[in-house]
Amino acid sequence: MINQTESLRIAYLTPEYVTEPKFDGGLANYLARITPFLHEHGHHPEVFVLSNRNESLEHNGVIVHRVKGVVATSAQVIHRIIKRAVKLRFDSTVQMRSGARCLATRLLQRHREHPFDIVQGSDYGATGLYIPRGRDFPFVTRLSYFRPFMRECAGVASTVDHRIAEHLERSSVQRSDICYGPSRRIAEVVRQRWNMPVEIIRPPVQILNGDRPEDESVFREQIGGKNYVLFFGRVCRVKGADLLASIMRPLLEEDESLHLVLVGREQPEGIVEKNRAELGPYANRLIHIGRLPHPQLFPVIRHAKAVLLPSRIDNFPNVCIEAMQVGQVVIGTREASFDELIVDGENGFLGSTESIPSLTAAVRRALNLSPTQHSQFGDAARRTLQAFVPEVTIPALCDFYRTVIARRSSRN
Template sequence: MISQPAVWFPTIRTGTGTDIFTERLVSDLKEQGLRAEITWLPLHAEYAPWSTKTPQPPSWANICHINTWLHSSLVPKNLPIIATIHHSIHDPALLQYKGWLRANYHRHWIAENEKRIMQQAREVTAVSDFVARMAKQTLCDVPMNVIYNGVDTKLFHPPTDRKTRTPFRLLYIGSWISRKGVEVLTPIMKQLGNEFELYYTGPRLLPIDEKIQSKNMHNIGRLNGEIAITKSMHNADAFIFPSRSEGFGLVAAEAMACGLPVIATRGSSIPEIINDGENGILCSQDNIQEFAAAARKLAHNSEFYSQISIAARQRIESHFTSDQMVSSYVKAYKKILNII
């Protein structure tokens, strides 16, 4: 008789947030005394699964937890499957931001695989209500359990003494791609002028032509590790997140846990995290004037800034902690295994 879950994670290493999700979940499960391990697969297994050896489940495992992007040919046949949907890439609104090749890859390769996985899995989870709704509309309508991603609130915490700076310092952490809305950062910063500055994680070869980049923008490159991310958040006054579509928006939640007011796009999953005007500020997609006005309001109204900062931290502590996430997954594992 099975007494507790023992979870195996065959996972493609993508260098994205899904890697971090898996690593954190496995670490947290182990802290709870459960056995959990990752078998990392190469990136080419995503688009050429026949080019890698099919991973074999360890003898101790009694459940398999996968990302819906893992190709069905690499999924074990002798273990119950729980599959998590992390993304909303099939959102029709994103089509204009994809090239022809990427759009067809998502439509004819990833979507078809996700449908097979969702139908095969014993349990399907989504990281937000938005992801669940989009999956039902664009993939297949199967029962789904929403389990929000969780933030390590011990690691991501407010600094001991936060004082706003002059110039007021905005921070952007994320990929430098159109889906993230990065094209609007330069016009926002040009409108804000010298009283504001932006530190952002851009690619090393990002053009620095004055027509493309404002002088009050500073490329800090890729941040390696959670400590570096936390430090950058402690050294900022507010977090700007103009993303056009997010499955969850973990980095925004981490910024909130650090007491950073977040200025973000009103859309996709973001309103599930941020209540506009209470624990952050939401703006219309690509609306440069709204983003700039939100930054000015935070910079020039210290009472409002303080209220948002405190409420942001409280919002994460009450709804989006890693403990809450792990507890929900353990409950799902036990349900699949019929453990009372």
């Protein structure tokens, strides 16, 4: 039985992390937040991330093992034969299996050298697919993505490759002792579709105290003194970026000084131009800025009149938390777990992706707030986040880990 106060050695398997240049998603940022907090609380987290090289390094006090996801030659040959014979592609499947295998190999090697108390994987990328069933450590999975639902919300047709990838991710989750997620929304979906029990454990949120370095150069050069509503994050259909013009056009008609600012990378390209076309005569009031590092992003968030995040689905969204951290008024959607952070009319506003007028009305309510009311909403948003500070959430997560460890020990 592990002592309730002793430190834990925790391994995290992930397809993405902030040390890798092409990754900036929610999973990468979540792990980049949680692992330093665990380290500060006396624990020993180590991250195993898919990379283009094999090496170990230290990042913010945390050991990170970069693992090269090498596709076996036999798998490459089989994939080429299938593509030529039946014109089917299995890129996701091949990459997922090879990545999961390489992560498991490196993890087990490290575990033999310095045993872990517990290992955590993600559903995204099927990171636990090759974790041995006869292992001598507990394995938990955090639900970060749930591919079938995300694909449906993205409006992407199901292919054979997609269905196999979804099967692999489900198989990976089924190997775990237990799974958990940060939001009730995703937990409910997984319970219904996969018939699996899901714990809910909130992620840690650091309350900003004003001493973070900020760089206002991008804000000054590209936005300046403009009056604007902000969307930031991945510019894609899942995040509702394709709805922005429909939501904002009536408001741009009403206020000739109002602009719409988008910050983030398009996935796929074309969504920004689609919004411009739908804005018609107001297209010149859409400003698109690419992905920004946080020191440049926070001034853009802070100076906005409001932040519009019309996601079709989300999982306790980082973008909402980041906006609330700086006291911004957020307009979110009821379908996407924003209602687990926002109380409509108290610390933000809610609408529905099934009713564009409801989102337009919610933005209008935010724009009509007086400076005093805006400040009150911002203060309420910051107070909401107090429930998720590391002093609360890290002990809760570690208690969860210890419970899983104890259950497995009692069975063995």
